[in-house]
Amino acid sequence: MAEPAVETLSEEAARAELAALAETLSQANRAYHTDDAPEISDADYDRLKQRNAAIEARFPHLKREDSPSDQVGSAPAEGFGKIRHAQRMMSLSNAFEDADITDFDTSLRRYLGLSEDDALTYTAEPKIDGLSLSLRYENGKLMQAATRGNGSEGENVTANARTITDIPEQIDGAPEVLEVRGEVYMSHADFADLNARQEARGGKTFANPRNAAAGSLRQLDARITRDRPLRFFAYAWGELSEPLAETQMAAIARLKDFRFETNPLTAICENPDAILAHYRKIETQRATLGYDIDGVVYKVNDLALQARLGFRSTTPRWAIAHKFPAELAWTRLEKIDIQVGRTGALSPVARLTPVTVGGVVVSNATLHNEDYIAGRDNEGNPIRDGKDIREGDWVQVYRAGDVIPKVADVDLSKRPAESQPFVFPTICPECGSDAIREEGDAIRRCSGGMICPAQAIEKMKHFVSRSAFDIEGFGAKQVEQFYTDGWIKEPADIFTLKDNYGSGLQQLKNREGWGEKSAGNLFDAIDERRRIALPRVIFSLGIRHVGESASALLARHYGTWPAFEAAMVNAAPMDGAAWDDLLSIDGVGAVMAHSLVAAFNQSAERQSIDRLVAHLDIQEAERPNTEGSPVAGKTVVFTGTLERMTRAEAKARAEALGAKVSGSVSAKTDIVVAGPGAGSKEKKARDLGLMILDEDGWLEFIAG
Template identity: 70%
Template sequence: MSIDLLAVSEMNKEQAEQELQRLNALISQANIDYHEQDAPQLSDADYDALKRRNLEIETRFPDLKRPDSPSDQVGSAPREGFGKVQHAVRMLSLGNAFETEDVSDFVARIRKYLNLSATEPLTFTAEPKIDGLSLSLRYENGVLVQAATRGDGSVGENVTQNAKTISDVPHVIENAPSILEVRGEVYMRRTDFEALNRRQAEAGEKEFANPRNAAAGSLRQLDSEITRSRPLRFFAYAWGALSEALSETQSGAVDRLKSFGFSINPLTKICTGSSELIAHYQTIEEQRATLEYDIDGVVYKVDDLDFQRRLGFRSTTPRWAIAHKFPAELAWTRLEKIEIQVGRTGALSPVARLAPVTVGGVVVSNATLHNQDYILGRDSKGGEIRDGKDIREGDWVQIYRAGDVIPKIADVDLSKRPDDAVAFVFPNICPDCGSKAVREDGDAIHRCTGGLICPAQAVEKLKHFVSRGAFDIDGLGAKQVEQFYQDGWVKEPADIFTLKDRFGSGLQQLKNREGWGDKSAENLFQSIEDKRKIPLSKLIFALGIRHLGESASSLLANHYRSWSNFEKAMSKATPNSGEAWDALISIDGVGEVMANSAITSMQQEAERSSIDRLVAQLDVQDVVQNTANDSPVTGKIVVFTGTLEKMTRAEAKVRAEALGAKVSGSVSAKTNILVAGPGAGSKAKKAEDLGVLTLSEEEWLDLIGDL
């Protein structure tokens, strides 16, 4: 069985790392297609599904999480040309289910999280997942004042004038809360799409690939009159900021939206249990071909809004909702070339360049080939995949497109293999810098040994440094980084902050370059100046340390509180021994692989020198202890052990952190409180030996005033 057919639960560590690398490449390419080329090849649903698989692997192997993990991202940064809108309530993506077992597991997880017995009622709403573009509409005192796309979940594009041209979007509503953000999906009906493409063809203009692309391109026009000429529609299904609650249930709130004049999907139904959810999924799937709009699955949401509040959110997805996706599709095409790309960590990634083929309405032109073994038709243990058939340039290959693994090569037709096709020889030197590419024992990946002298690694590290979630410098994106690197202006992150001084005013050199002028140069230098003050967590993430994504960087920042503390701890830590090491791995969520990676990077001479030069240019902001609740556990280190009966461990952790406590995974002399439920073992004994205050679950709830 090949790695891309493996369930996450069946993966070993090596396979998981390969898959994370592949998924990262797919998602990065999808971002380029959508935001830079304006030619998306993946629907939003497929894009979210890729991220879900990535998150599942990271959950099982937290120490393999990449610094640039897609799991810490929602959508992509707003497009240039539109004003930016800060969402008052983040617009998140959805987790995905692909099998009926996934739906049953979703329901079971919710019951377990809420401590509901099998007989206690739990209802859901089930509605078609529209294949369109997310939109948020803000009303103040009943008047539409702002419309924004999802963007990266936190910041979207201001498309207010365009949204006002959509017939399903009321400009004024009555009897609404004084503040109301209505959220839903912009889409185009199939008949309207066909008519639009006929008009495009008659005018000699580019035709759209599918209704979703047409809707997205139409809403994101700089000229609202173009949007007005496009037949866009809008389904409402959610909300953001509210001055008062709409209802006590999801279904009741959506009915309120309908009473305000919004269109809601007529196929939405209230269901009890996984069997009813799956039955409604099958009903909708049967009607899919006859609907006037494209859908790619069914969304299930917990109906009780109080339950939704208790369930809360992961970093990018709600726990109380999931999208049940429709099955995959297949197509055959020619593999024209195998190329090697070098990533930020030096990994050599083979990529299949395909003759473009349409699979389920989406044009696929490349696929990631994982590693040398995968190309040779072997798995990580030497067993056969694809019946042992290798992959060669010129082969006729079957592309398998599914939400969680798209696109991939499922098979090779040897009867159509060209007579002159030769086996692919994996390079043992880096194609970018000529350094040796080494595959270490136990590793499936070849890595360039060039380090900082490798242009590909240097450029990718710089791209990560300026990416969203890191320094996010306006006017300095991936293209500008490549340009500045090639010109010799920026070779390491610190060079960004000395750019203006080295150029004097900098304006003359920049304004003579294509795409630059006085104003854009001034704006860039101001943006760089604005980013000198940076939160500690963003700095740690921006360093691009392997296995440290945004979540892990936040964990470290919240623990050490200041750059000085973090730097000292990493500098003196010794792997697998000592007080600094024990403190590092005691952080809930930090494992040995992640800890070793952080220590190695901070103690490597060349990398550390580069980091020191960078920090000298910055004002790194300390993490401020959360004292907003003025709770009795603010600043305390708390450990939970045993079986909790009133709440799950995850819910207990969320509540403790909201009250300003730090939750650790192990007991030490610095632990302030151990909360021990039935079945507490070695942690309770260690706490007793160290004299740590030990509380029962009831005593803990009494302490925090939550009985």
């Protein structure tokens, strides 16, 4: 769908779009990294992150606490112990055009103070489409293996990693501490053999090698992983007790000496022209490699220069991933189905005659919304030259990455004569409630709320998800089963299941997959979650635009459930002290605030929340130890451009010292930290006679 140019966005429109992008990209991260079930293509994900970054660049003061720019991966999956990475596992910034590579080289030279004539060499290697893994060796012995998870904490998959033949148990001559990082993947041939075996035994088949590799590594039973043909390429490292080498290439060679598989296509490139030549070489070999890659990664070869360049909040400055262009194919669109999500969104899905796109068979594609089907953007401007999409059409399928693609174009010359324009429903197909499209919203939503089975089920799946209540043994499958049986209709019902065990629930222990012990374990797990942290409760409510980071932000600000609840109720007039206080939270905009207040002041939803809270012991939010902090209890506003740290880093540091970070300047503000381009906020601070510090002054002020 065509989007308005960033340059034309008003501040309010930008704030609303950043909120929507944060929600969409957070869900995409969970689907890809945690659930191994991607919902949008790599290209769409990259495009959305680029747009988010462009809006933040134009409106830096609107950058959210839960900004996708500061996110890496997603929360670790349930069922595994968790391992904290000694050094954070970062993601990579992306390049899509040749000019991006020249810009990358230019920006590094500028940062390092190098001229065009000074040497600056790079390594270039295929970007494997698999699952990131970190292996920790101590005195040469494999001690633990962890997935990337959210970058700071991953899943403990040590037992499973030991079954991969490319991963040595013991290394001779290794440093005392060595963390080897790389990618777990599955070859095309092994993937085909695995699916054939799975189909023969009536088991689950996999959509693509990446999902198969991720699912195999995350088996709770390591014997299943042992039977799966997983491979591992090493290409990086984390914590080291001593350096491996002086250059990236020499360090990779050292890993090869330790008996790790390293990619033979890795090469040294002297300049951007050589980089692009190697990119073309790898691109031409892509179809015959026997495993999936989705681009080429470039890294500064000199490790001393890498150290000087350092890191941004989630990516290294000294590396970039050059993505391959999307892939296309033509096929027949057989039917358009409408799915209803947790927030009531009606999402159209194209059911396709199966077609192979880039080696993967696809049969579904996203159609975004009713405007996209009609051939226009949400402002009425034509897309695809105004061509609509109809059932029976011959359509072009766009795919970048092994995920659900989208329909990019229509061949009108092959349109059936009897075809009719698709009529988007104004009635929810699940519950019959009105499906309403609010002004300014691209999505039509069911108004039925919890009376809509689709919304109720999706909301309860969200409620029991890992970042919410995370009840052991109670996941999406159990939600669907118990809802269908009439045992639960809303989250509060989960906490009355045990009381009902003597009646209808006595059937549970006799159902397939359940027994006396497993039923008892389920009730015990539910009871354990009656005592729960405030951020989890806020996130579990599934309020639109309120993600995991925003929930933590709200919990820190209000401290307790009664204070949070009272504030949401008192903010209902959308003016006054409670409303102003809500909007003053850095990272909370008008869109999120309206969603929060609506949830607590809509009768049916409020009653559902009250019934839930009656079963819970909600813990106060954790407070940092701020003894001796010069800013404890003070309200701080950051404005303008920060040059020595990201806004997220500055905010986190201030909050760790007990400060309250606000997004707006008022008489209650204590300190304003103003960087270049501060503008109206700095002026207002001067008019109010507030303490104003530049970035260096702020760092000096909090240094003690």
